[in-house]
Amino acid sequence: MEQTKITINDVAKAAGVSKGTVDRVLHDRGEVSRKSREKVLRVIEELGYKPNVYASILASQKKHTIVCVIPEYSPGDFWSLTAKGIDESRETAFRYGITVNMVTYDQYDAESFRNACSEVLESNPSGVIIAPMFRMDTLKFVKELSAKNIPYIYIDSKLEDEDYFAYFGMPMYQSGYLCADILTGGRDVRKVYIVRIERDKMGYSDPTVARRTGFLDYMMNHYPDTETVNVFINPKDPKDVAAKLDEAFAEPCDGLRYIVMFNSRIHLVVDYLRNRDIGGCRVVGFDVLEKNVAALRSGHVQALIAQHSDRQAASAVTAMVDRLVLGSPVVRKDNYTQMDILNCYNCDYYM
Amino acid sequence: MEQTKITINDVAKAAGVSKGTVDRVLHDRGEVSRKSREKVLRVIEELGYKPNVYASILASQKKHTIVCVIPEYSPGDFWSLTAKGIDESRETAFRYGITVNMVTYDQYDAESFRNACSEVLESNPSGVIIAPMFRMDTLKFVKELSAKNIPYIYIDSKLEDEDYFAYFGMPMYQSGYLCADILTGGRDVRKVYIVRIERDKMGYSDPTVARRTGFLDYMMNHYPDTETVNVFINPKDPKDVAAKLDEAFAEPCDGLRYIVMFNSRIHLVVDYLRNRDIGGCRVVGFDVLEKNVAALRSGHVQALIAQHSDRQAASAVTAMVDRLVLGSPVVRKDNYTQMDILNCYNCDYYM
């Protein structure tokens, strides 16, 4: 790997043209005869010329902006992790003279998502990163992006269109399958409580549907006779949570009670269990929210399946920066991040 | 966050000096009166001047070299992962005009380590990354590095000196504790086979000793009556492995046989089990070698505890690059990487 620095001047000299011409060829800015174009291309190939990224950044004072469209968040909740990752990558991006902005929307309100989208479109960004929740509106949005030739990356979950530049997220179906294995762990399981959000019942697009399918498939394969009970709660109303769980747990249970939730809100169940002082449960949930980890430590939750949402977001920003600055193609289009199994013994080292 | 670019010239003007002086202050090159030095410093503070890294890299044609000292490796073994991480970070480093070299040594031969060290010292690198195996020799080595003012980073395991610039590795004791929890999993465990390398018996420094301690502590706390059997094998001789394991497994066992290994070589046990067609074992090991993951898939191993050694190495290189180029201090000195629990359901997404 001989890394002698070939400059644009070396290429120009070797090709018998000026650096201006070489530059035009490099950036496809036209105004170059076919002959010299080919000559330059050949010389570049022969000499193995690689542009110096830093000189390039220095010279071109382009102002790129990346916009991230994600759900609103509060400290400690799921999306705050994604926001954290974005914040962290901001500095890296800034080194390349790239600004990273964030536009948030209410994940329960499609209208607010549409507003966010048009705001983004108006700002005319160089690249967009999307955490999609509303299928139809998102598809419309990305179509407009494509039309304007703006690359976009999905994070967390992705849609079925094919124009996206990259995707970073967890394999949802598999995570459900894994979850079932961890919850049951070879025990004799008769009944499983699946706690869900009420809106799942409506037509809303539920990002965890694939996860639930994976879970149920595992149960079908390994525990065909086990009963699954869906408990629908309103996450914003602790009283409702308590009422619904009281109802579900009304009939007594010999042995362990198996409880699972497919979004990040298992801490709601924990709050309930703690209030009622209910023990003898095996509880598994997702995502490393503060509260969830606390429940892991206190023993109310036996395992969490986690992903580095912050790292996902950071990777997305980095990928976009690379694409913008170096014009590099994606390494991989779909990047499935690993599924981490957390228990009370390894959660303290999960950062 | 107003990110207007303040240049060195702005600072110079505001401080009533020339950019040359500002530069001297920035790099502590002396030849600046105390008065103007303070003035410049104050102005830098006030204006919030941040040097443009890329202009800086462009202008300073320094040739930095980072050397990584790690054990020899063959495709598929533990250290090849570390080597992979180093290779991957090489490109990033090169963007900053930094060369990354690798010097390997025989992890069973202190003499070869010493040779590697003197080779490194002669090459006069800008920074060194060490995966230590021989305590005394390493301490001597890093003392010489310190004397020459060369920063060094430990990876994988670290020593008790305090001059190291950073450390990237797994919390070894905790990983042993976790391992015991996964191996036993609340079952009724009477006896555990701990398979070890013969050299552990000698005075060699065993990097997994803390891990074993963690394991045994867990057992003491949760399974005080469980017997642990040490089986010493020669990893290079399959026949010896078979003989020793035959001997250990001679007496019959009702229920599961619990087997564990604290280094990356659990696949040796798997080979044995497969040859002898022995089932009914619960096997837990460490590290995601090809062979280990295959054993996970085939069901011969129930769980692996893994770390991203490649990422560790890459992080180490990045940290060194940052230190060399940006002169940035470490974010954290000790970086404990997470412990990943792998089973057959999530290992395919572990990269």
Add this chain to the structure above:
DNA sequence: GTAATTTCCGTGTCCGTTCACGGAAAAATT
């Protein structure tokens, strides 16, 4: 065949630093 276009290309400045060089001012020496 001359003028008007079009195509193509070289020159030169700038981006924000680094650093060698040389010289002015201050301090020390005679």
Add this chain to the structure above:
DNA sequence: AATTTTTCCGTGAACGGACACGGAAATTAC
């Protein structure tokens, strides 16, 4: 006070590439 030495500082040329500008050569028009 003149000279030498030391201290301090400004200047300007790189570094590698981007791009505006203007002009030569090749085409086309008349």
